[in-house]
Amino acid sequence: MEKEKQMIRAAAEKTAQRMVQPVAAKIDADEELPRHLVEAFGKQGFLSLLIPDAYGGTDGDLTSFCIVIEEIAKVSGSSSLLILAQGMGTLPILLGGSPSQKDLYFTEISEKYSLTAFALNESEGESEAALIKTRAEKQESDYLINGRKCFITHGSLPTFYSVFAVANPKHGPEGISAFVVEEGTPGLLLEKREKKVGMRGSVTMDLIFENCRIPQENRLGEEGKGWKMAMDALNISRPAIGAQAVGIAQGALDFAIHYAKERIQFGKPISSFQAIQFMIADMATRVEAARALVYKAAAQIDAKLKDTEKLSALSKYFASEMAMKVTTDAVQILGGYGYMKDYPVERMMRDAKVTQVYEGANQNQRWRVAQQLLRK
């Protein structure tokens, strides 16, 4: 691994262990990330990882993004989701924004540690362009946005949102455009803070647009390019969900090993029983296999290779299934204590679950992989 990546991993690991791990259980219990942690992530450059240095960003590639997310996820899924969702909100601007939009929004993030969000999903689903109902009606030099986005990570916290809406309903996916909507714009409302199973420190809310008027300068790229932008952003970020899943699983495995060496049954540490040893070996094998897939997918995207969609989807699919299995096995190794909130593995199991679901549930990823394989 190149030196720069090793330094990023070391910095992320240090932040995770010193700043995040001590408050990880509290973040889950309080359903809130302390503001000082958000600022610490900002100072470390973790909120601007994908932003070029020309705009004051960290200038990281996808591999660096995955490394930071993996290290933070080892101790707190919710904290890693803050960094992940920030990258997601940044991507449409990176992919479609003009130099002046990048200057405006990226400088805001780099200098003020402002948060952003990616608002695609609606109650009828994100996987089909035809189901996007949020309208952006062109009115002279403005757009009037009406509609509702649901389950948006960061909820009320961002300074601006990357929003996908239909500008021309007759044109299917080519009728969708991307826009930046700033916090406080009249007609932008936030509702329904979700109560979640896991990732409880991450805010998830609905965004409602009621005659929300934005200037056409807030459109990202050309009209009709929004769906492609959203799909490209998801293709880039899926290995990062995989990295999050790898981190959560590694955290659970490390804790299970530590516990197995301490827990005495039948006069011996449970780690001396072959049944436990085989579980640990299987968990470690799965984690390593997923990690290899995730970083292979990230490296291919960083190298700008063609046809990365299959590897991106299967890395997210495999890593998230793995994380669910490994965290459940970690709970099993802790026995009854694993089910109690006194230990972190039940939180890790709850956090792992959503990696199978968000950014396109895994059935959808398998479909995506099969489409790529069968089209040849």
Ligand SMILES: Cc1cc2nc3c(=O)[nH]c(=O)nc-3n(C[C@H](O)[C@H](O)[C@H](O)COP(=O)(O)OP(=O)(O)OC[C@H]3O[C@@H](n4cnc5c(N)ncnc54)[C@H](O)[C@@H]3O)c2cc1C
């Ligand atoms: C905590 C959390 C945070 C989120 N954050 C964001 C965010 O910041 N921005 C955003 O835009 N969205 C966000 N989402 C939305 C998320 O991306 C969607 O929930 C996810 O893509 C699944 O879509 P859905 O909920 O509509 O499920 P559905 O698509 O309705 O899926 C329901 C079930 O049907 C299956 N299914 C669907 N289609 C097929 C098919 N063709 N074949 C077989 N099975 C199928 C699915 O696999 C799943 O098991 C978030 C969701 C959660 C839970």
